[in-house]
Amino acid sequence: MKETAVAPAAAAVQPTNAKPAKELTRQQKAAAVIISLGTEKASQLYQYMDPEDVEQITLEVAKLGYVDAATTESVLNEYYQMCMTNKAVTEGGLEYARAVLERAFGAQTADMLLDKVTKSLKQREFSFLNKADEKSLYAALQHERPQTIALVLSYVDPEKSAAVIDELDPERQVKVVESIANMESASPAAVKIIEAEMEKQFSSIMTTSNVKVGGIDYVADVMNNLDRASEKSIFDRLSTHNSELADEIRKRMFVFEDIVTMDDRSVQRFVRDCDPKDLVLALKGANSEVANKIFSNVSTRMAQSIRDDLEVTVNVRIRDVEAAQQRIVGVIRDLEERNELIILKGGKDDIIA
Numbered sequence: 001m002k003e004t005a006v007a008p009a010a011a012a013v014q015p016t017n018a019k020p021a022k023e024l025t026r027q028q029k030a031a032a033v034i035i036s037l038g039t040e041k042a043s044q045l046y047q048y049m050d051p052e053d054v055e056q057i058t059l060e061v062a063k064l065g066y067v068d069a070a071t072t073e074s075v076l077n078e079y080y081q082m083c084m085t086n087k088a089v090t091e092g093g094l095e096y097a098r099a100v101l102e103r104a105f106g107a108q109t110a111d112m113l114l115d116k117v118t119k120s121l122k123q124r125e126f127s128f129l130n131k132a133d134e135k136s137l138y139a140a141l142q143h144e145r146p147q148t149i150a151l152v153l154s155y156v157d158p159e160k161s162a163a164v165i166d167e168l169d170p171e172r173q174v175k176v177v178e179s180i181a182n183m184e185s186a187s188p189a190a191v192k193i194i195e196a197e198m199e200k201q202f203s204s205i206m207t208t209s210n211v212k213v214g215g216i217d218y219v220a221d222v223m224n225n226l227d228r229a230s231e232k233s234i235f236d237r238l239s240t241h242n243s244e245l246a247d248e249i250r251k252r253m254f255v256f257e258d259i260v261t262m263d264d265r266s267v268q269r270f271v272r273d274c275d276p277k278d279l280v281l282a283l284k285g286a287n288s289e290v291a292n293k294i295f296s297n298v299s300t301r302m303a304q305s306i307r308d309d310l311e312v313t314v315n316v317r318i319r320d321v322e323a324a325q326q327r328i329v330g331v332i333r334d335l336e337e338r339n340e341l342i343i344l345k346g347g348k349d350d351i352i353a
Contacts, residue, residue: 027056029075030060031063033076035067036072036075101114146172149176165222177219181215220253254343257286257289260290262332264296266342267297268298279328281323281325283310
């Protein structure tokens with residue numbers, strides 16, 4: 001069911017610290033707001049809702065029963081905050097909205113509200129593309145400019161995006177990957193134009209505000225889903241004219257914690273090339289799963305030595321721990337490029353023992 005703005009009632013509600021008596025689902029919260037409005041105002045609100053939404057919310061109202069005052073007040077306050085957030089984002093964009101919300105609710109609440117709203121907006125925009133299979137999506141995008149392909153793929157899950165990129169020629173692959181990585185926001189006008197083009201083969205939705213799309217983290221997810229031949233081709237070409245971006249994407253593709261997904265032989269292989277001091281520093285900030293994975297793949301003597309060093313290594317700076325972890329990740333990536341170990345990527349690698 002779509003989120004429903006209830007500014008008339010919510011505007012009268014001030015932020016409260018009262019804890020709700022019980023947790024409500026999103027649908028139940030909408031029903032609680034409708035009940036609090038009263039029949040006259042609720043009927044006016046219904047005029048702006050789709051028939052299926054009216055049917056769903058009416059069913060929730062019928063099932064909801066009694067809602068105590070504390071819960072109702074909490075729900076109305078939540079809707080009030082979301083209405084303010086949507087209004088600020090629509091009128092002035094994300095930075096304007098952040099300034100308004102921080103002044104009204106503080107930095108922490110502002111971040112939470114903006115995160116919730118931008119995720120909601122992104123889920124609505126281009127949502128029709130999620131119904132299309134990879135072949136249909138590629139057929140619709142194959143003749144578009146790389147920047148257009150990048151924008152559209154930024155609204156699609158990484159695995160589907162990877163399938164489309166796999167089908168592109170090497171030169172266009174690089175341009176699309178680079179465009180996604182450098183993307184920060186999309187203007188409503190640009191998205192509307194592209195949606196109008198996509199409407200010829202899919203359905204169309206409208207956008208109302210700038211939202212964060214793409215970025216290096218996203219393109220790293222896409223690259224993790226590519227086959228190794230395409231990945232190597234893209235990185236080789238990208239490195240020739242934008243080595244910094246290529247290196248940054250590589251860093252995001254495999255992190256220290258991902259060691260737990262590696263097979264035992266691969267762990268045993270990279271440990272041999274690691275500086276023992278780096279292992280101690282890295283494990284100082286590692287979770288128990290990573291530590292157990294490493295300890296189970298070294299000799300008893302080495303494991304005890306690392307544990308002894310961990311006990312006497314105190315007052316370690318976080319940046320030193322992260323630097324050591326990054327050096328180990330570098331060792332792993334180098335060994336993978338030389339085919340001396342395996343990093344499992346996106347469930348796409350079949351291993352023969």
